[in-house]
Amino acid sequence: MDYLKAFAVGGVICVIGQILIDKTKLTPARILVTFVVLGVFLQLIRVYEPLVKFAGAGATVPLTGFGYNLCKGVAKAVNERGFLGIFTGGLTASSGGVAAALVFGFLVSVIFRSKSKK
Amino acid sequence: MNTRIGTQTVKIENPPVILETASIAGVKEGEGPLGSTFDKVLTDDTLGEKTWEKSESTLQRQTALLALEKARLKQSDINYILAGDLLNQCVGAHYSVRDLDIPFFGLYGACSTMTESMSIGSMLIGGGCADYVMCLTSSHFCSSERQFRNPLEYGGQRTPSAQWTVTGAGCAVLSSHGDGPRVTHVTTGKVIDKGVTDISNMGAAMAPAAIDTLLAHFADTGAKPDEYDMILTGDLGVIGSDILCELMLKEGFDIRKNHRDCGKLIYDIEAQDVHAGGSGCGCCGSVFCGYIFGELKKRNLKKILVMATGALMNPMVVEQGESIPAIAHAVTIEN
Amino acid sequence: MTNKEYNEYVKQKTPDSKIFSNCLKAFVSGGIICVLGQVLIAVFGKCGFGEEDASTLTSITLIFLGALLTGLDIYPKIAKFAGAGTVVPITGFANSVVSPALEAKTEGMVLGVGAKIFTIAGPVILYGTFASCAAGLIYWIISLF
Numbered sequence: 001m002d003y004l005k006a007f008a009v010g011g012v013i014c015v016i017g018q019i020l021i022d023k024t025k026l027t028p029a030r031i032l033v034t035f036v037v038l039g040v041f042l043q044l045i046r047v048y049e050p051l052v053k054f055a056g057a058g059a060t061v062p063l064t065g066f067g068y069n070l071c072k073g074v075a076k077a078v079n080e081r082g083f084l085g086i087f088t089g090g091l092t093a094s095s096g097g098v099a100a101a102l103v104f105g106f107l108v109s110v111i112f113r114s115k116s117k118k
Numbered sequence: 119m120n121t122r123i124g125t126q127t128v129k130i131e132n133p134p135v136i137l138e139t140a141s142i143a144g145v146k147e148g149e150g151p152l153g154s155t156f157d158k159v160l161t162d163d164t165l166g167e168k169t170w171e172k173s174e175s176t177l178q179r180q181t182a183l184l185a186l187e188k189a190r191l192k193q194s195d196i197n198y199i200l201a202g203d204l205l206n207q208c209v210g211a212h213y214s215v216r217d218l219d220i221p222f223f224g225l226y227g228a229c230s231t232m233t234e235s236m237s238i239g240s241m242l243i244g245g246g247c248a249d250y251v252m253c254l255t256s257s258h259f260c261s262s263e264r265q266f267r268n269p270l271e272y273g274g275q276r277t278p279s280a281q282w283t284v285t286g287a288g289c290a291v292l293s294s295h296g297d298g299p300r301v302t303h304v305t306t307g308k309v310i311d312k313g314v315t316d317i318s319n320m321g322a323a324m325a326p327a328a329i330d331t332l333l334a335h336f337a338d339t340g341a342k343p344d345e346y347d348m349i350l351t352g353d354l355g356v357i358g359s360d361i362l363c364e365l366m367l368k369e370g371f372d373i374r375k376n377h378r379d380c381g382k383l384i385y386d387i388e389a390q391d392v393h394a395g396g397s398g399c400g401c402c403g404s405v406f407c408g409y410i411f412g413e414l415k416k417r418n419l420k421k422i423l424v425m426a427t428g429a430l431m432n433p434m435v436v437e438q439g440e441s442i443p444a445i446a447h448a449v450t451i452e453n
Numbered sequence: 454m455t456n457k458e459y460n461e462y463v464k465q466k467t468p469d470s471k472i473f474s475n476c477l478k479a480f481v482s483g484g485i486i487c488v489l490g491q492v493l494i495a496v497f498g499k500c501g502f503g504e505e506d507a508s509t510l511t512s513i514t515l516i517f518l519g520a521l522l523t524g525l526d527i528y529p530k531i532a533k534f535a536g537a538g539t540v541v542p543i544t545g546f547a548n549s550v551v552s553p554a555l556e557a558k559t560e561g562m563v564l565g566v567g568a569k570i571f572t573i574a575g576p577v578i579l580y581g582t583f584a585s586c587a588a589g590l591i592y593w594i595i596s597l598f
Contacts, residue, residue: 002495003488010487010542011480017537018479021275022470025316028274028540029573032549033580035541040584044591057490060508061515062483062541063577070585078592086593090585097543100513101574104520105550109566112524114170114270114556116163116260116285118146169559269552269572271523273532273539275475278468313456314463322463361466365454 002056009051009058017062032063039067043075069093120244124338126305126331130244133300134251136451137293140185141408142177143384143400144259144285150385155409156286157184163260163285171205174258175213178203178287182218182254185289185407196220196291197248200235203256203399204228204283205265210256220252228428229324229353230307231255232288232402233447236424239292240301240449249294256287257398266317266433279319281355281397284384288403290411299414303339303450307331309430311443317436321358321381321394324427327444328354328362331425333369335448343373347419350410351446352402352426353381355395380405380426402426414453421452475536482531482538490515490542512543519547524555549573 017035020026026034042048048068052059059065073093077085091098121129141156148159158180165180167173178201186193199218202225203210215222227234235253242248260270262283268274292301310330314323328351335341343349354362359379366373380402381395406424413419425448436442454462490511497507522528528548532539539545550570557569571578 003491006487006491007484010490011484011538014479014483014538014541015476017483017541018476019472021537021540022472022475025277028272028537028545029549029576031537031540032546032573032577036577036581037584040581040588044588055487057494057511058484058487060512061487061490061543063543063546064541066543066546066577067581067584070581071588074585074589075592078589078596082596083593086586086589089589090582094581096509097512097516097546098578100516101520101547101550102570104517104547105554105570105574106566108520108524108551109554109558109570110562112526112555113558114260115526116145117263117270117529170556171559264556269556271526271529271548271552271555273523273529273535273545273548273552275470275533275536277470312454312459314460319463319467322467326459357463357467361463 005055006058009055010061013062013064035063036067039064040071043068043071066094066097124334126334127338128241128304130240130302130304132244132294133302134240134243134292134294135296135298135300136411137291137296137298138185138189139288139290139407139411140181140188141288141404142181142184142286143404146390147284147286147384147404150390152384152405152409155412156404157408170258170261170264171209172213174203174205174210174256174261177258178210178214178254178256179217181256181287181289182214182252185252185291189291191250191291193219196250196252198223198239198242199252199254200225200239201254202226202231202235204262210261211254227445227447228430229397229399229401230426230428230445230447231399232352232406233424233426233449236290236292236301236449237304237306237447240304243292243294251292252289253292254289255399255403257283257285257400259283259285262398266431276393277318278393279316279321279357280393281320281353281381281395282385282392283398284396284401284404286400286404288400288407290407299451299453301449302452305331305335305338305448307446309443309445311441313441315436315441317431317433317442319357320397320429321355322361323429323442324354324444324446325358325361325365327446328425328427329365331446331448332366335423336371343371343376346376346421346423348422349373349377350406350422350424351377351379353395353397354379354427355381355397356387357394383409414451417453419453421450424449424451478534479536479538482535483542486542486544515543516547519544520551523548523551546574546577
């Protein structure tokens with residue numbers, strides 16, 4: 001059941017992205033930015049947490065989940081450290097993903113070569 | 119003496135001969151319907167080079183050398199080489215011509231470069247300034263893609279109006295004497311901008327320039343569309359060609375029967391999944407210098423109009439909110 | 454024909470993306486990636502990691518897979534079919550980090566790979582961080598009362 005929920009919710013979030021790409025001509029880079037910021041906002045108004053509880057990876061794997069993580073992290077940090085938490089919370093919570101993306105990105109760039117397309 | 123006729127056309131009294139041409143095409147282009155008409159089809163789009171920019175300039179240089187070989191001329195015989203490509207500062211041309219020993223004029227006309235170079239070359243010869251001129255251009259999918267669109271490995275979808283940049287090059291050797299098809303008229307286009315901003319719809323951005331030049335050509339020369347065995351455009355693609363034919367009809371010129379577009383000819387649009395067709399300097403370059411010149415030599419074509427179109431697009435300026443200006447240059451070629 | 458009329462005409466001449474089939478493909482492929490994420494969460498859970506760590510490890514694993522498949526030139530082939538189904542999941546973020554860096558290798562390790570790795574990741578991290586700080590400010594102000 002968990003898998004079905006993850007499939008359905010994750011799929012729907014991707015469909016929203018597809019509609020934005022096809023209808024608004026937003027470039028994928030803008031889509032990514034929009035989704036992250038949207039994730040932050042939806043968590044701020046306490047909508048995203050219930051969605052994560054319901055759909056698990058269906059809500060955390062799409063990039064809105066990255067935004068959710070940022071927002072959850074900043075809430076926790078402000079709670080623990082006050083004003084300083086505003087600055088430390090977001091990146092602390094998302095550091096795993098960001099570091100992984102940069103490290104793996106770097107390694108892949110060094111190892112592989114770009115190829116011609118057909 | 120050469121005569122200017124009308125506002126944009128020159129009738130060349132001693133029309134230069136297209137002595138020889140050479141065309142080299144990439145792997146995908148070689149698999150297309152015109153595969154057998156290119157002089158050479160690459161088996162490796164890198165051409166053994168480490169960067170895509172080098173691959174493109176090597177492609178261009180090999181095409182130039184092949185044209186010389188076919189025309190049985192030496193580099194010292196050539197008075198001018200006119201070359202250009204799509205890349206910033208024309209690096210494709212500059213680094214290919216660097217290794218040649220020929221006086222050079224660099225051109226930027228985006229995808230219109232093939233007919234831009236032939237226009238100027240014909241006027242140089244017609245004006246008595248040169249005996250032999252080489253007209254050279256190229257494009258490479260990989261170097262263009264990274265400059266104008268997305269990284270090669272980027273996972274995105276192309277819109278239905280997007281065109282596929284041709285990996286290919288063409289070189290034509292013009293001469294003041296000899297036998298072969300001749301360039302008799304040159305119609306120079308104006309920069310036309312109808313406010314199209316979609317960088318994935320080049321055909322629509324370029325069609326107005328094609329219409330403008332074509333109307334000027336018909337007005338200046340008094341020619342009718344039926345006089346041409348073929349009216350060949352460079353890379354308007356499916357959408358641009360459709361717009362061109364429809365709007366020309368509204369102007370009273372029916373070109374639907376004899377209009378062809380290199381961007382539509384070079385690929386099997388459906389099977390090769392190229393959406394609206396081919397584009398790039400090398401599109402008109404390789405198709406004209408391959409298939410079309412072959413047909414001219416076989417005398418299957420007697421009189422044609424070749425008009426390459428260029429979208430003078432700079433991604434940075436388009437990001438700033440500007441629209442895409444376009445240009446089209448036409449030359450009449452008669453057997 | 455004015456520019457406005459011409460652009461209207463172009464719009465009518467340009468075929469629309471096949472939005473229904475695109476959405477279906479995005480739904481299925483995006484869904485599958487999320488299911489893969491769910492499987493990974495379960496596996497890491499079984500290995501004894503807490504909920505939060507399992508989730509972070511899942512993200513890291515998916516980013517690794519996205520990066521590797523980009524290097525192998527497989528990701529863009531899937532993406533051609535999947536559209537937003539491979540853009541929106543975190544694997545798409547990995548693709549957008551790797552792809553500009555990979556081809557910028559020819560311009561060197563610092564201004565090539567080093568700078569271009571942030572072409573798309575940069576805006577995402579910037580606006581994500583900015584939004585989180587804005588949210589943090591709101592949380593902080595609320596905490597004062």
